[in-house]
Amino acid sequence: MSGIPAGLRGEFPLLARKAYLNSCSYGALSRSVKSAVEGYLETRLTDGARWDLWVGELENVRGRLAALLGCASEDVSVSTSVSESLNSLASALPRDGGRDTIVVTDFDFPTTAHIWLAQSACGRRIVRVDADDSGIALPLERFDALIDERTLLVSIPLVCYRNGVRLDPAPIIQMAHARGARVVLDAYQAVGTMPIDVHALGVDFLVGGCLKYLIGTAGVGFMYVRASRALPWRPTAGGWFAQQDIGAMDHRHLRQAATARRFEAGTPNVCGLHAARAGLEQILGVGLGAISAQISTLTAGIAARASERALQLVTPELPSQHGAMMAIRAHDAPALVEHLAARDVIVSERDGNLRVSPHFYNDESDLDRLFEALDAHPGLLPRV
Numbered sequence: 001m002s003g004i005p006a007g008l009r010g011e012f013p014l015l016a017r018k019a020y021l022n023s024c025s026y027g028a029l030s031r032s033v034k035s036a037v038e039g040y041l042e043t044r045l046t047d048g049a050r051w052d053l054w055v056g057e058l059e060n061v062r063g064r065l066a067a068l069l070g071c072a073s074e075d076v077s078v079s080t081s082v083s084e085s086l087n088s089l090a091s092a093l094p095r096d097g098g099r100d101t102i103v104v105t106d107f108d109f110p111t112t113a114h115i116w117l118a119q120s121a122c123g124r125r126i127v128r129v130d131a132d133d134s135g136i137a138l139p140l141e142r143f144d145a146l147i148d149e150r151t152l153l154v155s156i157p158l159v160c161y162r163n164g165v166r167l168d169p170a171p172i173i174q175m176a177h178a179r180g181a182r183v184v185l186d187a188y189q190a191v192g193t194m195p196i197d198v199h200a201l202g203v204d205f206l207v208g209g210c211l212k213y214l215i216g217t218a219g220v221g222f223m224y225v226r227a228s229r230a231l232p233w234r235p236t237a238g239g240w241f242a243q244q245d246i247g248a249m250d251h252r253h254l255r256q257a258a259t260a261r262r263f264e265a266g267t268p269n270v271c272g273l274h275a276a277r278a279g280l281e282q283i284l285g286v287g288l289g290a291i292s293a294q295i296s297t298l299t300a301g302i303a304a305r306a307s308e309r310a311l312q313l314v315t316p317e318l319p320s321q322h323g324a325m326m327a328i329r330a331h332d333a334p335a336l337v338e339h340l341a342a343r344d345v346i347v348s349e350r351d352g353n354l355r356v357s358p359h360f361y362n363d364e365s366d367l368d369r370l371f372e373a374l375d376a377h378p379g380l381l382p383r384v
């Protein structure tokens with residue numbers, strides 16, 4: 001028994017047409033997410049504005065994110081993107097205390113890197129942990145060499161969007177904390193694929209969004225803030241939804257929420273929140289244990305099929321070292337993606353590698369279709 005409900009694939013009409021292995025880019029749309037959005041649109045047709053319901057939907061999403069991450073709702077801020085959350089966090093970084101350095105990595109998603117690089121305009125020093133010669137590891141010694149008494153923040157991804165490599169954040173978090181620095185974990189490529197417990201991780205901030213493995217839609221991001229009430233950082237990027245009482249309409253005073261809500265901004269993406277809530281409910285309903293087990297079976301299946309054909313797998317095979325993505329080296333990855341799409345096999349590419357990213361709704365039949373399609377283009381796949 002896989003733990004995946006029988007009939008789940010029928011919830012995702014796309015799967016009847018395509019071998020959809022591209023959840024690292026965008027999750028497949030379920031019938032229940034579609035009907036949540038339709039419900040919202042219907043309310044607009046019939047009632048016009050229902051801010052009472054819609055602000056409630058914001059809280060529903062916050063609560064479900066808290067359940068997903070194992071924290072209190074008040075430590076979750078909901079945004080429109082990871083970028084919005086991180087920009088708010090960046091605006092809150094303290095200027096005193098002698099810490100001026102932000103440590104980034106070679107595996108960062110560009111938006112994360114860009115937001116921290118822009119901090120150099122505020123007099124901050126940005127240093128980067130580069131990958132080793134293999135290109136798929138960020139050695140702990142390199143963090144050790146860069147994290148010191150000047151470090152304010154260490155920003156790391158949990159799973160790299162390019163190659164599927166999964167970091168072990170625990171020793172990095174321990175090292176940063178021992179040296180007085182805080183850690184931001186970009187978990188976008190991991191949330192919805194594996195159990196995540198922010199308290200067990202001990203991480204200070206964790207960001208993600210709802211459009212990929214959380215199967216919602218674009219336009220809903222979030223940030224967990226550890227012990228948000230106790231954290232003295234106050235953002236200068238904000239807005240009325242970041243106030244203690246959003247109904248106060250008091251333009252004469254700034255009264256930021258004491259909780260993680262102070263990192264929010266203006267009117268939320270109401271339509272997107274409906275999709276996000278329904279997607280989160282589906283993910284939580286199936287459970288992260290069953291979902292991660294199904295993904296592990298599929299990633300192992302990809303590795304085995306790649307190895308039978310002597311294809312070059314970029315992603316490490318060890319389950320603890322990869323996320324829900326296996327990257328395969330290609331000679332002309334963009335062309336290969338197009339050839340596969342012509343056969344209704346949907347994957348994506350980065351850095352000359354094919355990114356194959358299964359989710360709980362995929363099964364072995366999708367892998368068979370992928371590898372049949374790959375077998376039709378032997379010239380585009382280097383062998384070991």
Ligand SMILES: Cc1ncc(COP(=O)(O)O)c(C=O)c1O
Pocket residue numbers: 080081082083084109111112157159161186187188189209221
């Ligand atoms: C690791 C990671 N971080 C961030 C993002 C996107 O951030 P934003 O929500 O700001 O578009 C992505 C999207 O692909 C991602 O994979």
